[in-house]
Amino acid sequence: MASVAVLGSGSWGTALSIVLADNGHDVRLWGRSEKQVEEINMEHQNSHYLKDITLPKSIVAYTDMEKAMSDVDAVLLVVPTKAMRTVLKQVVKYIQKPIPFIHASKGIEPETYLRVSEIIEDEVSAEFRSSVVVISGPSHAEEVSLRQPTTITSSSLDVTAAKYVQDLFMNNHFRVYTNPDLIGVEIGGALKNIIAIGAGMTHGLGYGDNAKAALMTRGLAEIGRLGVKLGANPLTFAGLSGLGDLIVTCTSIHSRNWRAGNMLGKGKSMDTVLSEMGMVVEGIRTTKAAYQLAKETKVEMPITNALYEVLFHDKSPEEAVKKLMGRVKKHEVEELKIEGFHFN
Structure with missing residues (x-):
């Protein structure tokens, strides 16, 4: 069994951490809040984030990074993208040997356009990381904590490392596939949050299933278009x-991205929205990073552009929808070929 530091107690x-503990691993869960850590250790609850869920007693929480990192076999980063560099700068102080860096965060850094795996490589020298692995896929924390069936992907440029993480997490209710397409897995996980804000917005505006289906379908086309441009395998997006x-x-x-969009759609x-959400x-x-990256790479992303205008330039959701619907006529099949989705 492995000893794993899970950094991020959201x-x-x-x-x-529940999945790892169920599999018999030694889990050190690190968080910033003394009150939260005490609740996890004494009451085996994390009520602010997972109400009415009893945590395995083998999960031990820390606010002390040095204790959380002491002689671990792997580190799992589950912090917001904007906090990633700050946390990594603390982590590197306490690493004594090369270990796998696993992350479950979904985002792109604005200005640098770096994916999370690239941020890790930027902050942690090769002598302290044996590999970088991402785990991503359709997985609500609320359902995973209830041990409901969930399936995700483990991806790394190091196939052996991806399989190691597969073995760490896989059990009867948590199935893990491997995929060598690190770029595609990270881009898909990050950009779907943009489209989810849009989906929530359509609901808040009172639109029905037609609008949601169109947004998701064309949203996937945008994700694939940018991903392929960056070197991803188009099949990953399916x-x-x-x-x-x-x-x-x-x-x-x-x-939470859907909920934020829903509130924005309601005016x-x-x-x-950010105040009421109380979470990242x-x-x-x-959206900001993808907007910048699309401009830099000259990739057409109309939904992302529209949401950027709503989020950062106070355009109304109604105006954004009107602009999207009034775009110049396109041919769907030809566009799909350009994006890399070749149907024979």
């Missing part, structure tokens, strides 16, 4: 970390 970090994650994030009230301001909405920051 809903997803806690849910993944898999768990592409289409699968898009479906679950665009159709469920568990999705609430960005400040009000990763898709907002990713």
Whole structure:
């Protein structure tokens, strides 16, 4: 059995800790809040994030990074993208040997356009990381914590490392596939949050299933278009970390990105939405990064562009929809070929 430091005690970090503990691993869950850590250790609850869920007693929580990292076999990063560099700078102080760095965060860094695996490589020298692996796919923390059937992907440029992570997590209710397409898996996981904000917005505007289906379908086309441009395998976007994650994030009230979009569609301001959410909405920051990256790479992403205008330039959701619907006529099949989706 392995000793794993799980860095990030939010809903997803806690849910993944449950999976690891169920598999008999030594789990050290690190968080910033003394009150939260005490609740986890004494009451075996993390009530702010996973209400009414009893955590395995083998999960031990820490606010002390040095203790959490002491002689671990692997580290799992489950913190918001904007906090990733800060946390990594703490982590590197306490690594004594090369270990796998696993992450379950979904985002792109604005300005640099780096994926999370690239941020890890940027902050952690090769002498301290044996590999970088991402786990991604359709997976609400609330359902994982209830041991409901869930399937995700483990991806790394190091196939052996991807299989190691597969073995760490896989059990009867948590199935893990491997995929060597690290770019595609990370891009799919990050950009689906943008489309989920849009899906929530259509609901808040009172639109029905037609609008949602169109948004998701054309949203997937945008994700694939940018991903292929960056070197991803187009087939990845038809898999768990592409289409699968898009479906679950665009159709469920568990999705904080969907909930944020829904509130925006109902006319609430960005400040009000963020205040009421009380949690990081990763898709907002990713929208900015994807907008910048699309301009840089000259990739057409009309839905992302429209959402960027709503989120950062106070355009009304109604105006954004009108602009999208009034775009110049296109041919869907020819466009799909350009994006890399070749149907014979």
